[in-house]
Amino acid sequence: MTLAQLDLAADVKKILADLGVSEARFTGGTLSVTSPISGAEIGRxxxxxxxxxxxxxxxxxxxxxxxxxxxxxxxxxxxxxxxxxxxxxxxxxxxxxxxxxxxxxxxxxxxxxxxxxxxxxxxxxxxxxxxxxxxxxxxxxxxxxxxxxxxxxxxxxxxxxxxxxxxxxxxxxxxxxxxxxxxxxxxxxxxxxxxxxxxxxxxxxxxxxxxxxxxxxxxxxxxxxxxxxxxxxxxxxxxxxxxxxxxxxxxxxxxxxxxxxxxxxxxGGNNAAIVCPTADLDLTLRGVAFAAMGTAGQRCTTLRRLFVHDSVYDQLVPRLRKAYGSVAVGNPLESGTLVGPLIDKAAFANMQTALDGAKAAGGTITGGDRVDNGSENAFYVRPALVEMPSQSGPVEHETFAPILYVIKYSDFNEALALNNAVPQGLSSSIFTNNMQEAETFVSARGSDCGIANVNIGPSGAEIGGAFGGEKETxxxxxxxxxxxxxxxxxxTNTINYGKTLPLAQGVKFDVE
The missing domain is CATH 3.40.605.10 (Aldehyde Dehydrogenase; Chain A, domain 1)
Structure with missing residues (x-):
């Protein structure tokens, strides 16, 4: 079934009716709601x-x-x-x-x-x-x-x-x-x-x-x-x-x-991950792919910056390019799709502006182009992998879209400083099997984010932990x-169950 053939409004009407929502609550009003799947109106x-x-x-x-x-x-x-x-x-x-x-x-x-x-x-x-x-x-x-x-x-x-x-x-x-x-x-x-x-x-x-x-x-x-x-x-x-x-x-x-x-x-969250020399690259690939491309890059915890050690860069990054080129983009209601649409036209425009800025700053872009779905009002894009020479330009800003900036590093402390060198402080992660690197990352001198993970991506928090971040987050x-x-x-309550009135700090205040 093509997007044009989907009757999402009818689907929404049935769901809301089944859940007990009166039709008057979502019809005939002034606030138009559209589905990013097709761009069609599904409520008013x-x-x-x-x-x-x-x-x-x-x-x-x-x-x-x-x-x-x-x-x-x-x-x-x-x-x-x-x-x-x-x-x-x-x-x-x-x-x-x-x-x-x-x-x-x-x-x-x-x-x-x-x-x-x-x-x-x-x-x-x-x-x-x-x-x-x-x-x-x-x-x-x-x-x-x-x-x-x-x-x-x-x-x-x-x-x-x-x-x-x-x-x-x-x-x-x-x-x-x-x-x-x-x-x-x-x-x-x-x-x-x-x-x-x-x-x-x-x-x-x-x-x-x-x-x-x-x-x-x-x-x-x-x-x-x-x-x-x-x-x-x-x-x-x-x-x-x-x-x-x-x-x-x-x-x-x-x-x-x-x-x-x-x-x-x-x-906001301009979240990063560090890939160290000892990282399990199979695990890293899966963790990075979900964190960077899941929800079409529209999570506050989406992975947006990836610092890869120069000793494993040429092993990991080609695999990422392949994943970015082959990931299934399309109707999110269909089985097998992994990346759905951006929320609207403005989100697509912001993504293209960021990619233009990255290219001007020396970035090499894989993906990022619009995927034709037969609807001019729905905005599907292929996730973008952008290899950057340094952390500059759009890398320093959060763009709510599936853009992953990749930067090579050689020194762990350098990567840690880059992780912290943005105004936001929501989520972060490190991929390593080196205990000192892992423990340093979650220590007081490590990541300055509210969430700091080891060997999982920055996205996908569980409800048992307090969720949130520091700085501009x-x-x-x-x-x-x-x-x-x-x-x-x-x-704070103090209860006197005696018959005298001793004062705190030894204060004396006797009256007859």
Whole structure:
């Protein structure tokens, strides 16, 4: 079947109907949504006004005031039910992700699996929101640290992971006792509608089984920058978790800081890998190929810079050229495809601009050309392998497309310095069987990124670890480990169970 013969709109309509989304939610509106697979329109959504957004925030705050009083393990039960609904709807939601984003089938399903995994994590977390008992210098006193719900958590997500990023934030925020309000990318709101419908199913079951859940516990905002600004500026949203470009973060961060609100920023990543002389080149080839070409280079953790030791350069790079020339590019819904389309025309234009800059800087390019698919509104490209003489020009900037810059090095410390010599600090990796190189890479003087891997690529994080990066990546952390603390407020408590009043630090203040 050709792309022209695909009726993606009908496919989307059926998926959304099966998941319980009213047709009125995605037809007849002003926000046009197209699929990158064919460029065809697949929905037209009504948008929220600024006034409606403010009303939704007020309603979410009211929900928070009730939800914070529900015991955390009970809150975890709602997330358990959400995980069950996601399991039941995995095939449908995964296909919708593929249609709306252009991900290959396994990646669409994998994104939903991330949602299921974080639900499992959050259910366990609901019984582990631990505080501390702290040693005190005063007799007959107890000092402790407790954690409390924060309020309404705003979530702004990007197109490339349209539902997984929401779940990383929402699952933790909800078990921590918060309400959530979500503004998805205007490029991918249909998957958000589907996810909200599954959440509402979980709430209905939760209440039917005797649980207490207020209305508007999870709220969806549809629209562009204007409603995002309302969310960022509203005084009843104490935390906004925003995923997107560094340019977006430069706007969102200061606006939140101006009103002393919190931010979790997950921004750009110009991620690198170092291939050392002892690297297993078969393993390296597979790791580099997925990290650099997966999701058509549109992951924040995509591998964009590869530093190859001169002793193995001539063994590895020809194999990479062959892989780049033969990888299957095409309809992501078809079996065997490994690289789907770019999200839109602007992404293709940015890729070509970067390749022009690389060529001008002395780069030798393999691939990068547009792949004809019979549709002028869909943008398929062959991934580009660019051998560069040095780290300069476009290499120093993130281009959200499948471009891998390859640079030869001879000294390990030189490669490590190159790894760190960009403004972003999200993910990184090293391929080596040398213990000193591996341990140095993950040490304090090694990679300056939030993620530093050994013998796997920089892409494909698991939910058990906190996800995020340093420098222009924003410093935020989502998902596993102790990232839950970002969604709560900390209270230090001192309790005097005696009949005297000793003061700290030996202070005397006696009154008659």
């Amino acid at each position: 959504l009504p948008e929220d006004s600024a006034a409606a957004t403010a009303e939704k925030i007020e309603a979410a705050h009211k929900a928070f005031l009730e939800w914070r009083q529900v015991p955390a393990p009970k809150r975890g039960e709602l997330i358990r039910l959400l995980g069950e609904e996601l399991r039941a709807g995995k095939a449908a939601l995964g296909r919708l992700v593929s249609i709306e984003v252009g991900k290959i089938t396994s990646e669409g399903l994998g994104e939903v699996q991330e949602m299921i995994d974080i639900c499992d994590f959050a259910v366990g977390l609901s019984r582990q929101l631990y505080g501390l008992t702290i040693a005190t210098e005063r007799s007959e006193h107890r000092m402790m640290e407790t954690w409390h719900p924060l309020g309404v958590v705003g979530i702004i997500s990007a197109f490339n992971f349209p539902v997984a990023v929401w779940s990383w934030n929402a699952a933790l925020a909800l078990v921590c006792g918060n309400a959530t309000i979500w503004k998805p990318s205007e490029k991918t709101p249909l998957t958000a509608l589907a996810t909200q419908a599954l959440f509402e199913r979980a709430v209905k079951r939760f209440v039917a089984e005797g649980g207490t859940a207020p209305a508007n516990l999870s709220t969806l905002l549809i629209g562009g920058r204007a409603i995002g600004e309302v969310l960022v500026d509203h005084p009843k949203v104490p935390l906004v978790s925003a995923t997107g470009s560094t340019a977006m973060g430069r706007v969102v961060g200061p606006r939140l800081a101006q009103r002393f609100a919190r931010s979790i920023l997950e921004l 924003g410093g935020g952390r989502e998902s596993g480990s102790d990232a839950w603390k970002g969604y709560m407020r900390r209270s």
